[in-house]
Amino acid sequence: MAPLISEAKILEIKDAAPIAEVIGQYVRLTPRGRYLVGLCPFHAEKTPSFTVYPERQIFHCFGCGAGGNVFSFLMQHLRLTFPEAVAELAQRFGIALNWQKDLGPGPARLSRQRQTWFEVNEMAAAFFAQTLAHPQQGKIAREYLAQRGLPEAVAKTYRLGYAPDDWRLLVRTLSERGANLEAALQLGLLVQNNSGGNYDRFRGRLMFPIFDLQGRVIAFGGRIIGAGEPKYLNSPESGLYTKGRHLYGLYQAKDAIRQQNLAIVVEGYMDLLALRARGIGPVVATLGTALTREQLRLLKGYTSRVVLVFDADAAGLKAMQRSLPLFSGERLPARVLTLPAGEDPDTYAARYGVAIFQDPWDQAQPLFEFILDQAMVGAADSLEGKLSAFNTLKPYLQDDVDPVEKNLWLQLAAKRLGVPESVLAASCQAARPTPLLTRPAQDDSFNLEKRFIKLLLTYPEVLAKFDLAAYLDQFRNPEMQTIARCIHACYQQVGYLDHSLLVMQIEEEDLCRRICSLALAAENYRLENLEAELADYTRSFEKIRLKRDYQHLRQKMEQAYKNGKGGEVLALQAELQNLRQRLKELASAH
């Protein structure tokens, strides 16, 4: 991460935006000593190893190595650029930011590009909403909403709109309002025809803006009103929108999901709105694709219970089957709520009400059991049937899932198939080679350097007592040396070690992570006597240096001996003797 923005500004924003508070909005954190821990949003885990260190304003995951400061968290989690993360926090915590002055030209350009996209999407959303409210133009869409039982308040919450059945209305409106049409093309709101003119992509459709977690419009979905194909049309992928990375309605539902520790996942926009219209809060929709790992990770930040609402058809079953390995891989418990054949949440809610969705966790079936049930359908008591059921299940039992969970699955499957568990287990045993962990051998100096850097990061107050500059050239490990140099530069610059700033000044992401991991790793230092500890390091560095010199001199002497330079040999011998003496002194001082 390069320093693209004035450091004074960064420090001001960082100081105003407590990392625990910011991350706490996306990850459920619990205090543990001086730290806060939670389930990592960047990898799958069951026990929390994601650690936030408020004192140092950094975070680190002991599981996957992710780490950084409050800005890098937002960049990684919300997929923001650095300037966006800065702007987001500045805005959230009331710090004035002057884009021209505070930002370099490169990032300003990229930010402006994204800014333009957001502006154009916003204009389009406003236009669609206006049209929906228009007495004549929006009549057909309002009638449709009324007929589907969707109250105006829900339409407002989700900022629904209407794209009239016209080829050029949006083009005209955007031009009149001074929008950047090139951006509208890039976003897929407009399409270019053969003669170079533009026309509206969405026509005669009820419009669903898709929001990011900050409530900005990143794309649209459109449902045809009346006859026409396709029934649903989504924005193409763009600089703001990638398929499978977002969940429809998460922005509006995230608080409810967190409060109830529950997310209900439905397939379509109308399913979601039908439930929401009847007072069911924690609902998200998949935007027409099978659930992805990234979507589960989004949910994981808010809940540990997911209920999938199942449309009882072949496509629905396939979607559930496909999602099982993802859920178990992410260690996110999921259950399936099965609706009667032919019903979707929308039709079901209209006919029977929403009682079943009020506490769906208890009514739903664990995902694996559901898949087992489905596999057993038709298996009856025939051997062939059971074999085919087993073959359907086998991939799940071989998957790389939590061993406890897998064991439970095996027990269940064995019982249903009437086969001893051990036989099933043996049959599922995948011949998978275990990866060999080969670590390069680290020498003494590397361990010393690492431990020393760790001391500096954990107890930066020692920097006041230690002349780090004098030792910078002595580091042998390039990584540790770079970190030492950066620590030194940062200390010189602001007069103390600011971890968050340090992380920002380091370009290489791996090194950032390294720093966060070292700053959080436990190590026993003699705190009551830091001076002695430091003296030890000074001695150790000295010792390593002397040993190196010693080796060097010996080689030189051997060379001189081979070349028959007697005088030189004698001189070198004296020097070597000298070195041996100093090494001895160092050892006895220990």
Ligand SMILES: [Zn+2]
């Ligand atoms: Zn992690």
